[in-house]
Amino acid sequence: MSSPFASSSSSQPASSPPPAGRDTAAFIASAEAHSAHNYHPLPIVVASADGAWMTDVEGRRYLDMLAGYSALNFGHGNRRLIEAAKAQLERVTLTSRAFHHDRFAEFCTRLAELCGKDMVLPMNTGAEAVETAVKTARKWGYEVKGVPDGRARIIVASDNFHGRTTTIVSFSTDEEARAGFGPYTPGFDIVPYGDLAALRDAVTDDTVAVLLEPVQGEAGVLVPPAGYLAGVRELTRERNVLFMADEIQSGLGRTGRTFACEHEGVVPDVYVLGKALGGGVVPVSAVVADADVLGVFKPGEHGSTFGGNPLACAVGLEVIAMLATGEFQARATELGEHLHAELGLLAGSGAVTEVRGRGLWAGVDIAPAYGTGREVSEKLMDRGVLVKDTHGATIRIAPPLVIGKDDLDWALDQLRAVLS
Known part of the structure; x- marks a missing residue:
């Protein structure tokens, strides 16, 4: 059996030609017209997912760094x-x-x-x-x-x-x-x-x-x-x-x-x-x-x-x-230590005012000069990384526990670029 932690991707989002008739704006407009507005989702329409990666209706790929608020600890399509x-x-x-x-x-x-x-x-x-x-x-x-x-x-x-x-x-x-x-x-x-x-x-x-x-x-x-x-x-x-x-x-x-x-x-x-x-x-x-x-x-x-x-x-x-088996807990510990060490360096740069969390889970408070949590989330989305904001200045990071270390590092690189 292959490792449950094997990455199914390279460490950058690949794109493919959009399928005919698959238009993000049209999907969002239909949702806005016919569903209650009890959420304010990022402007992405997911069509498929595998492991820690999701693909939208136009063929663009994104690294999921939210994992359905921990509902997807074991990844998409495990x-x-x-x-x-x-x-x-x-x-x-x-x-x-x-x-x-x-x-x-x-x-x-x-x-x-x-x-x-x-x-x-x-x-x-x-x-x-x-x-x-x-x-x-x-x-x-x-x-x-x-x-x-x-x-x-x-x-x-x-x-x-x-x-x-x-x-x-x-x-x-x-x-x-x-x-x-x-x-x-x-x-x-x-x-x-x-x-x-x-x-x-x-x-x-x-x-x-x-x-x-x-x-x-x-x-x-x-x-x-x-x-x-x-x-x-x-x-x-x-x-x-x-x-x-x-x-x-x-x-x-x-x-x-x-x-x-x-x-x-x-x-x-x-x-x-x-x-x-x-x-x-x-x-x-x-x-x-x-x-x-x-x-x-x-x-x-x-x-x-x-x-x-x-x-x-x-x-x-x-x-x-x-x-x-304990392997997922061990994975969250190992990658979590790496995640928090890297985020701690960002906190020292002035772009981040505080980092909190435990394991493969972090709340990152963005310094006001670098934008709101929503603005940072949207900029990360444009770079192929999906997180979600909360309480104005905070973004939450909680990728599936099956994420590859290279993919995690790539996501951190995108965060550094957004906050540079």
């Missing part, structure tokens, strides 16, 4: 994942949870083992998994901890991003995501991210959980102060509160460990997983915890028609098998 999906497509794709199917038990068992937990509650999207975690914490609080009915509270961090449902945006501090969608769901307390003292002060007898991202992705790849996650773990144990780690973006290899919590030797009570769990093939998410937590659910109290479907389980099983 053959192991595609073959697993194709084999399952020929057998059965959906039964609903009204019946058992032959991939479900193995998926739950293997994912529980990967997390070191007892039980799995499969869902589809990351937001569904977060909603499920919220319901889990509240029910656990009432039935196990003994919080009076209707009084359960969950502590979250400022600048969080856990999804976009009405409940989730109720505890967002991002007004762009929150404003105009009230009335808001009560029961959440917001404290500054990384501030252990503020968290300690916020815990009451009615607190049932602390929900945190071990690394805040949408906020600009913010890594908490050393010892913070370990302190959260100690505090939540002391006060009989669940520690729920949203590892939807940070988990499954991105930071150089299977879970970002591992960098501080922390095991939360609840893992919230998504994105890479579906390998970029199908949406797969899950809440994973021990039986004394997930065991609070009884038939009819929570569910999903598509959650844990045969196709999702087949792909998820292959993802788990790939992670079990």
Whole structure:
């Protein structure tokens, strides 16, 4: 078998004649006319992708340095994942949870083992998994901890991003995501991210959980102060509160460990997983915890028609098998060290004001004189490199873990050229 990390490209974008009738402007105009304007994508229309590279409708090639916000940790069109999906497509794709199917038990068992937990509650999207975690914490609080009915509270961090449902945006501090969608769901307390003292002060007898991202992705790849996650773990144990780690973006290899919590030797009570769990093939998410937590659910109290479907389980099983080797985590560590060393040199040049991140994941704050994050993203796109901006001045870098070192260096060369 060939290496999963073999590059499928040279380290520069090649071009081919545009296929007849494949016009970028026409595609974008049609999308703008007929879809809700809830995104502001870069002006590129992707037609195909392989590994870390994507090709647009006019035949131009681009190096993907975003990886679907970590949903594509294993690259576009990963053959192991595609073959697993194709084999399952020929057998059965959906039964609903009204019946058992032959991939479900193995998926739950293997994912529980990967997390070191007892039980799995499969869902589809990351937001569904977060909603499920919220319901889990509240029910656990009432039935196990003994919080009076209707009084359960969950502590979250400022600048969080856990999804976009009405409940989730109720505890967002991002007004762009929150404003105009009230009335808001009560029961959440917001404290500054990384501030252990503020968290300690916020815990009451009615607190049932602390929900945190071990690394805040949408906020600009913010890594908490050393010892913070370990302190959260100690505090939540002391006060009989669940520690729920949203590892939807940070988990499954991105930071150089299977879970970002591992960098501080922390095991939360609840893992919230998504994105890479579906390998970029199908949406797969899950809440994973021990039986004394997930065991609070009884038939009819929570569910999903598509959650844990045969196709999702087949792909998820292959993802788990790939992670079990440790090679992707090692790859993210090795290339991540190189990425951060090179970005650190840029920070010293004055073009970049700060670089944050862990593993093959970085938030790069652009100095105002060199443009906004959007402007830098567009200039990189013109050079064949795809990143995405956030919060005005920041670009996020998170390539598929299968990217070749030469390709990564080529992308860094393009960033240097844009900022020169």
